Amino acid sequence: MLFKESLISAITSIKSNATRSFLTSLAIIIGTAAVIAVIGLGSSAEKALEQSIDDLGGRTLYVQPGQNRRGAVTKGLIPLDIKDAEALAKNNEHNWQISPTITRNRQIKFNNANINERVGAYLPLHFKVRGYDLEHGRLFTEDENLGRKRVVVIGSDVPGELKTSVKNILNNEILIAGVSYKVIGILKEEGSTGWQNPDDEFYVPLLTGAQRLFGTDKVDSINIGISNENNIDAVMMTIEEIIRAKHDIGPGEDNDFRISDYSQFSDLRRQATGIFTALIAGIAGISLIVGGIGVMNIMLVSVTERTREIGLRKALGATQKVIMMQFMVEAILLCIIGGLIGIIIGISLLFLFSSLNDWPYALPISAIIGSITFSALVGLFFGIWPAKRAAKLDPAVSLRYE
Numbered sequence: 001m002l003f004k005e006s007l008i009s010a011i012t013s014i015k016s017n018a019t020r021s022f023l024t025s026l027a028i029i030i031g032t033a034a035v036i037a038v039i040g041l042g043s044s045a046e047k048a049l050e051q052s053i054d055d056l057g058g059r060t061l062y063v064q065p066g067q068n069r070r071g072a073v074t075k076g077l078i079p080l081d082i083k084d085a086e087a088l089a090k091n092n093e094h095n096w097q098i099s100p101t102i103t104r105n106r107q108i109k110f111n112n113a114n115i116n117e118r119v120g121a122y123l124p125l126h127f128k129v130r131g132y133d134l135e136h137g138r139l140f141t142e143d144e145n146l147g148r149k150r151v152v153v154i155g156s157d158v159p160g161e162l163k164t165s166v167k168n169i170l171n172n173e174i175l176i177a178g179v180s181y182k183v184i185g186i187l188k189e190e191g192s193t194g195w196q197n198p199d200d201e202f203y204v205p206l207l208t209g210a211q212r213l214f215g216t217d218k219v220d221s222i223n224i225g226i227s228n229e230n231n232i233d234a235v236m237m238t239i240e241e242i243i244r245a246k247h248d249i250g251p252g253e254d255n256d257f258r259i260s261d262y263s264q265f266s267d268l269r270r271q272a273t274g275i276f277t278a279l280i281a282g283i284a285g286i287s288l289i290v291g292g293i294g295v296m297n298i299m300l301v302s303v304t305e306r307t308r309e310i311g312l313r314k315a316l317g318a319t320q321k322v323i324m325m326q327f328m329v330e331a332i333l334l335c336i337i338g339g340l341i342g343i344i345i346g347i348s349l350l351f352l353f354s355s356l357n358d359w360p361y362a363l364p365i366s367a368i369i370g371s372i373t374f375s376a377l378v379g380l381f382f383g384i385w386p387a388k389r390a391a392k393l394d395p396a397v398s399l400r401y402e
Contacts (some may be wrong), residue, residue, distance in 0.1 A: 025338030027291030033341025121209020331383025339375030
């Protein structure tokens with residue numbers, strides 16, 4: 001009965017001062033919305049990352065050039081070449097798929113549009129290794145690769161960058177570094193991986209790029225697609241043995257190449273996302289505390305404004321417990337209302353940003369429960385002092401207060 005009366009009184013007081021109550025709760029609203037949105041976006045980004053890894057149909061390893069050290073002397077960056085990839089392709093122990101990569105930026109021209117964009121030379125199976133799907137046209141073939149044909153597959157964003165349409169560019173000629181190439185296919189939208197964007201790239205056959213476009217057989221990296229059933233350590237050991245033998249690296253000498261696991265990049269990105277989420281959540285937590293201080297201040301003002309009301313209630317028999325309960329419930333309710341509004345805003349922002357980035361929608365239930373609980377605790381903690389002050393007022397003095 002006591003709680004019900006206190007709740008009704010608190011609701012009446014908040015409604016009678018709606019604007020002031022809203023402004024008082026604003027820091028609570030902002031803090032809660034930030035917590036929900038940031039934690040939810042962190043979860044969505046993590047799910048999107050896991051989904052992109054699953055889309056590869058397994059795992060991808062990268063072999064990249066490294067520095068060659070002989071004793072205390074560093075001999076610089078030792079390049080990888082197409083023959084390294086061929087040596088790996090000859091090994092069938094792990095049923096892997098080998099796709100060397102050569103990329104450079106080149107000037108692209110179509111009609112009146114002229115851009116400088118990334119051009120990559122790949123084997124036909126590169127699209128399968130990376131899990132890229134075709135939207136229009138076709139992919140180039142191994143015969144076209146061996147024949148050094150001037151054909152190109154483009155990312156989904158390229159038509160827009162060249163100020164044209166899919167219909168106008170498909171099966172037509174574009175100029176890459178001043179040389180004509182036929183656009184035979186357009187990929188589906190893949191989205192940025194964080195360090196590169198396949199949607200704005202141009203894909204030519206490996207030997208076409210090496211001999212006709214770039215004039216080199218040195219590769220940037222060798223992509224190695226393996227299934228999830230493979231033992232990653234055993235695969236890495238085999239790669240190391242093959243490349244060391246190919247580079248004539250003796251026992252005890254350091255590798256002049258590096259082997260990286262795609263999941264390592266994912267783990268780093270996941271850790272960075274976690275740190276960023278914790279940082280923003282911490283700042284939002286401070287906002288909630290600041291909001292609690294605001295609630296305490298406004299409750300102290302409310303006690304002063306309602307001094308005569310408190311004196312009258314005490315004169316009519318209200319105990320200190322009743323008065324204290326009234327103001328405590330009001331402070332807690334004010335914070336909970338702010339928390340609920342913040343949750344609605346936070347969920348809306350989460351849905352908006354997830355949709356814009358095409359990420360899976362991840363509703364952070366634990367963060368919602370935690371935010372409401374924390375908001376109530378903030379109201380409880382910062383409502384104690386004003387409530388005690390109201391409860392200790394002398395009714396005789398209070399009734400004479402002007």
